[in-house]
Amino acid sequence: MALRVTNTLTGQKEVFKPLIPDLVRMYVCGPTPYDHTHIGHARAYTIFDLIRRYLELKGYRVFHVMNITDIDDKIIRRAKELNVPWEEVPKKYTEEFLDIITKLNIKMPHVMPKVTEHIEEIIEFIKGLIEKGYAYESHGSIYFNVDAFEDYGKLSKRKHREEWRQEEEVLKEKRKPYDFALWKKAKPGEPWWNSPWGSGRPGWHIECSVMSSKYLGEQFDIHGGGQDLIFPHHENEIAQSEAYFGVKPWVKYWIHVGYLTIKGEKMSKSLGNIIPVYEVFKKYKPEVLRLYLLSSYYRSPMDFTWEGLEQAEILYERLVILTENVKKILREENVSHRVGYDVRAIAKELSSIRKGFYESLDDDFNMAKAMPYVHRFVSFANKVLEYKPIxxxxxxxxxxxxxxxxxLGVLDKHLVPTTDVEKKLNQVIDAIVKIRHKFRMEKDYKTSDWIRSELAKVGVKLFDTKDKTTWIIEY
Structure with missing residues (x-):
């Protein structure tokens, strides 16, 4: 089955064919680091990690660029609130963001360009738009002339000019209420850079046109971000880039992640319902949050619940236990001499699960359809392991x-090659668990609970069933 992707630009689910065979060039709008990374951010970046991983699994080479917006109105306001130099704000929150995506096992982009490191390129891009008749100067700022770009509104499907209004705080400076800033004149007490139009700083949208094209070329395959970026940000990016380069489409596939809500409402400071990622990490492992964020279809809204995280934790633990149990079987001596059973039937069922898993992901990276195959696999594999497979x-x-x-990217710690020392450690733990099991059978629960407690202190978690005890090492 061919991979099909829902393209926001066309509104259609299309067969995925990159511009250059076997190479996928992908740009994802990165963070504006002015505050803590919240679970809505985490969902978007986890989803694009899923997309990258699946493309790589299918044999594509993926070149991934994600920007860091390290100068912005929000950063300036935050610095004033905290009474610190503006540079300290993006530095602090970028470090937090990178720590979080590392914990979530999100692959680092190949390039993470910052706005402040590309001011010269931004100025040259704006000069080109002015020369081509798509931009004008007013009161020391530069604005994009939306009327000069005939395809404006094609991404967001906004056909009427009244729907295009933006940046209304500077209406008096603009020719039309829907024009948008490419370069903002410096204000007292705010950071600025020299330009042909006087001191100032870049507008919000221009940075992504400049940095994506610098590292990916005049046309590329995937541009992604949250649903909230469709208008005005991505609409404006298309206008700038297609006006400058004269190519259509500038990006072949536009992919957008649906909102993450709390009790059906968008997260906002006014509602006080923003959940920072580090608050979730206090209660759950990063792998659990990752698995939870992957569990729904990326284009649909996702309503965050703690109960959903509990279910993700159960599945995560089942995956870990299964992995560790299979590792133990593969470590055991003379395992190949055990009496087996119908290997073909087992292989057939695994093949069916694999086929369903892949077909679900080929259908627009639909993890909501793929997750039942994960559950089916875990249940089936555990059933097979009960009979000591060959x-x-x-x-x-x-x-x-x-x-x-x-x-999935949640089992990396449990799939590293086992060293001789680790093999000995596993044998020691197995011996302790057997001794504890003997105490349980003798109903000496005080001793068995003490052993459980002591093992937990060093990261060994036990799972008791009626007939046996299994264990995992928590990392």
Whole structure:
């Protein structure tokens, strides 16, 4: 089945074909680091990590660029609130953002350009738009002349000029209420750079046109971001870029992630319902949050609930236990001499699960459709393990765990090669668990609980069933 992607530009689900065969050039709008990274941000970047990982799994080479907007009105306001130099704000919150995406196992983009490092390129781009008749100077600022670009509104499907109004705080300076700033005249007490039009700083939208084209070329394959960026940000990017380069479409596929809501409402400071990622990390492992954020279809709104995280934690623990149990089987001596059963039937079921998993992801990266196959796989694999499978069967299960994890990205710590020292450690833990099991069978619960408690202190978590105890190491 060919990969199909929903393209915001056309409103259609299209067969994915990059401009250059086997190479995908992808730009994702990055953060404006003026405050803590919240779970809405985390959803967007986790989804684009899923997209990148799945494209790579399908054999594409992906070149991924994500900007950092390190100068912006919000940053300036935040610096005034905190009474600190403006540079300290993006520095602090960029460090937090990078720490969070590392914990969420989001692959680092190949390039993360910052606005302040591309001022010269931005000025040259604006000069080009002026020369081509798409921009004008007014009161020391430069504005894009929207009327000069005939396709304006094609991304957001806004056909009427009244729907284009933006940046209304500077209406008197603009020819039309829907024109937007490319360069903002400096204000007292705010950061500025020299330009042919006097001191000032870039507008919001111009940075992405400049930095994406610098690293990906005049046309590229995927441009992504949150649904809230469709208008005006991405609409304005298209206008700037297609006007400057004279190419259509500037980007082949536009992909947007739906809103993350709390009890059906968008997160906002006024409602007091913003949840920073680090608050979630106090209660749940990053892998659990990642699995939760991946569990829904990316284009649909996702209503955040703590109950949903609890369910994700259950699935995560089942995946970890399964992985560790398969590893133990593969470590055991003489495993290949065990009496087996119908390997073909097992392989057939695993193949069916794999097919369903891939077909779901080929349908616009639809993890909501793929997750039932993850659950089905875990249940089936656990059932197989109950019968002490022969080596080839355990190997089949492990190979699919690894393959699935390329996309899920939650089992990396449990899939690293085992050293001789780790093998000895596992044998020691197995011996302790067997001793504890003996105490449980003798109903000496005080001793068995003490052993559980002592193991937990060093990161060994036990799972008791009626007949046996399994364990994992928590990292």
């Amino acid at each position: 080596f080839p069967v355990a190997l089949l299960i492990m190979e699919f765990i690894k393959e699935m994890n390329v996309v």
